Amino acid sequence: MFLHGTCRQNQHGHLEIGGVDALYLAENYGTPLYVYDVALIRERAKSFQQAFTAAGLRAQVAYASKAFSSVAMIQLAQEEGLSLDVVSGGELYTAISAGFPAERIHFHGNNKSREELQMALEYHIGCIVVDNFYEISLIEELCKESGYTVDVLLRITPGVEAHTHDYITTGQEDSKFGFDLNNGQTERAIEQILPSNHIRLLGVHCHIGSQIFDTAGFVLAAEKIFTKLDEWRESYSFISKVLNLGGGFGIRYTEEDEPLPATVYVEKIIEAVKANAERYSFSIPEIWIEPGRSLVGDAGTTLYTVGAQKEVPGTRRYAAVDGGMSDNIRPALYQAKYEAISANRIEEEHNTTVSIAGKCCESGDMLIWDIDLPEVKAGDLLAVFCTGAYGYSMANNYNRIPRPAVVFVEDGEAHLVIKRETYEDIVKLDLPFKTKVKQ
Structure with a gap:
């Protein structure tokens, strides 16, 4: 089992990220939940910059914000002295809203x-x-x-x-x-x-x-x-x-x-x-x-709650979670592969092979095929690693599923940086259709 950044197993046998227990995060912010390890992002930013500094060359390290764009993320990039790449009016507007210096923005x-x-x-x-x-x-x-x-x-x-x-x-x-x-x-x-x-x-x-x-x-x-x-x-x-x-x-x-x-x-x-x-x-x-990816990709972990399971005798066992291609479309789009653990039972032997299915109404909504976990139970907390790039930025409302919240963790503190969408958010741009009244 490989844990990225500040991830570790704490004294309770739980996954801990940035000094914060994953169960605490799930209980307080719900699931699915994107969790970002801020210390790892800072470390990566510095490592790119220091290589140029050591060489004594003029350079700009620009965060490719398409990987994950939010006001808080852009402000973190500014704190670390990065420049910024944007690829749309929306990303540009986010950068300006975050107070990012316009002269360091590349479009x-x-x-x-x-x-x-x-x-x-x-x-x-x-x-x-x-x-x-x-x-x-x-x-x-x-x-x-x-x-x-x-x-x-x-x-x-x-x-x-x-x-x-x-x-x-x-x-x-x-x-x-x-x-x-x-x-x-x-x-x-x-x-x-x-x-x-x-x-x-x-x-x-x-x-x-x-x-x-x-x-x-x-x-x-x-x-x-x-x-x-x-x-x-x-x-x-x-x-x-x-x-x-x-x-x-x-x-x-x-x-x-x-x-x-x-x-x-x-x-x-x-x-x-x-x-x-x-x-x-x-x-x-x-x-x-x-x-972009190399700054935020493995700093991100998505937490899910396990729900239904299905056994196909002699073939495969499925465990479904409360998210899927609506919060991580990369497995369906790129056949991307991920690793995961049971965040609430890290210390138990991961000896049961299951495939992690999403909840979207698509046969292709599979997050991970054939991964070893402890005996899976409804209510388990699953942590999928390295989802910090192109997770939230590609998230969607397929099946009218609200997009998850985003939390930054650092030095034992958690900060909500994007609120979870509500059902009210889903319909707020919808307009009624008024049919003609028959005479």
């Missing part, structure tokens, strides 16, 4: 709307990561109308495929994201931006995928980009001030996963940038990275 997305870009300009955010030709024209038009100027990075696809699930690879040539580095699209984009009086081209950005367990992809991406930077210096007198190599750093979901320490990813990126800058006689650009 991503492959189909930013006119309204979203206008919002970004009005808030004077630090950078827009431009994804396509339509967006360049739209930004130019909005800037001319308003008189604003804005810094941008060009998102490029360097033709590097990360070894990950097809749905979460983004750096290959056939991708909905960015300008292809190899077919002339990026050059056309540069030619469109450089003459502008309103758009300042800071540099380039790439993101090769997610849940990456080695550094080879980052090294290869850096090599491909610098080859092009050398050409663009000659062709356009353009020198990239910023090189953003994205995120995608893997975490440990199960025993089979073997991620590298955060410092190793950063050190290899720095080594690759330095080597290529020297090779082509460039000054070392400011390096940006975008950890």
